[in-house]
Amino acid sequence: MRTWVAPGRVNIIGEHTDYNDGYVLPIALPLVMRCTAAARTDGRVRVGSRQRPGEPVLIAVSELAAQRARVPGWSRYPLGVVAEFARRGIRIPGVDLDLDGEVPIGAGLSSSAALSCAVAVALRDLFAPGVSDRVLIEVARSAENDYAGAPTGLLDQSAAILCTAGHALLLDVRGFAADTDAPRGVAHEQIPFNLDSFGLQLLVIDTGQPHQLVDGRYAERRAECAAAAAALGVAALRDIASAADTDRIADAVLRRRARHVVTENTRVLAVAEKLRDGVDPRGIGPILTEGHASLRDDFEVSTPALDAAVDTALAAGAHGARMVGGGFGGSVIALVDREKTGGVVTAVRRRFADAGLPDPRTFVVIAAAGAHCVG
Ligand code: GLA
Numbered sequence: 001m002r003t004w005v006a007p008g009r010v011n012i013i014g015e016h017t018d019y020n021d022g023y024v025l026p027i028a029l030p031l032v033m034r035c036t037a038a039a040r041t042d043g044r045v046r047v048g049s050r051q052r053p054g055e056p057v058l059i060a061v062s063e064l065a066a067q068r069a070r071v072p073g074w075s076r077y078p079l080g081v082v083a084e085f086a087r088r089g090i091r092i093p094g095v096d097l098d099l100d101g102e103v104p105i106g107a108g109l110s111s112s113a114a115l116s117c118a119v120a121v122a123l124r125d126l127f128a129p130g131v132s133d134r135v136l137i138e139v140a141r142s143a144e145n146d147y148a149g150a151p152t153g154l155l156d157q158s159a160a161i162l163c164t165a166g167h168a169l170l171l172d173v174r175g176f177a178a179d180t181d182a183p184r185g186v187a188h189e190q191i192p193f194n195l196d197s198f199g200l201q202l203l204v205i206d207t208g209q210p211h212q213l214v215d216g217r218y219a220e221r222r223a224e225c226a227a228a229a230a231a232l233g234v235a236a237l238r239d240i241a242s243a244a245d246t247d248r249i250a251d252a253v254l255r256r257r258a259r260h261v262v263t264e265n266t267r268v269l270a271v272a273e274k275l276r277d278g279v280d281p282r283g284i285g286p287i288l289t290e291g292h293a294s295l296r297d298d299f300e301v302s303t304p305a306l307d308a309a310v311d312t313a314l315a316a317g318a319h320g321a322r323m324v325g326g327g328f329g330g331s332v333i334a335l336v337d338r339e340k341t342g343g344v345v346t347a348v349r350r351r352f353a354d355a356g357l358p359d360p361r362t363f364v365v366i367a368a369a370g371a372h373c374v375g
Helices: 073-087 111-127 133-148 155-162 173-178 217-232 243-248 252-276 281-297 304-315 338-354
Strands: 002-011 026-039 044-049 057-060 095-101 167-172 188-192 200-206 320-323 331-337 361-365
Touching (some): 002 111, 002 155, 026 111, 026 155, 026 361, 044 073, 057 073, 073 111, 073 133, 095 111, 111 133, 111 155, 167 173, 167 252, 188 252, 200 338, 217 252, 243 252, 252 281, 281 331, 304 320, 304 338, 338 361
Parallel strands (some): 044 095
Antiparallel strands (some): 026 095, 026 167, 167 188, 200 331, 200 361, 320 331
């Protein structure tokens, strides 16, 4: 038996751009999901989770597709990965999967992708060592989209697989999807992200308001973006270079959605440029805050708790702050001078208490490694 881990993620910038063929810039978190796995020879998969004691599932690999609706919701992420390997013609002779992890669920930190990717790297190492990272990411994404029913883009799975310690991952989603498994690899770049040497910290504030992808509002935003692209006559909003071009959309809501995506792509490239040059990362702060305003006003996926966390962090001295992930709940990141982190945390907790909101969970993160075997 061996154990594989895959991390949660925060996106430094580039929200709701992935399914518009755009750019994202995530880091992997030092919080992981774990998959301990061993081959079986009876054609069955057994999956258990430490978070779901007493609810293990045992099912034939050949039955996975047909039984999708009958297996418990939590198990669809790991079972979906097995089903997706099998669907692609990769023979899985049977496998035991024991899951555990510390990525908070519903915090907008991609616990589900961390789980799917931990299982995916385990299955690759056990049964299909030739599978590329790009295919592995697609396997994990299909498992979430088609088997678990969560319509995610590629951001979370790419972060979990491709991120490296000390770096943010600049991913061009269109280039990635179009790429083959040719030696030039995937359209991504590791951008140095080391805040510590500049006396900075990245603080995560989890509002405790659960973010869920399966509740329909995320899918609604995707549909709005597709409609905005159609109104502009382009394949994807990625093809619009200037925010002024979105003025051509007649519908005011679709216009705002498109403006967010177009300006967000510009922000990703601007942040990557600054970090690549190794200049003081404090300079990215205002761009992060602009990203939040755009998600709040144009994309309309923020909440009063997320806005309160952002506003309070900025008032307490953060250089920049924004909500992360799909929205409608989840977490905020704030870029803070190390000596001010305590003050920001105190200010946010006080503001939440005054507003009658649950006490937020806060933690400092660094750019950690992507999925790997821990022995
Ligand atoms: C969720 C999805 C991602 C991405 C973000 C928003 O996390 O899983 O694919 O669309 O929302 O940036």
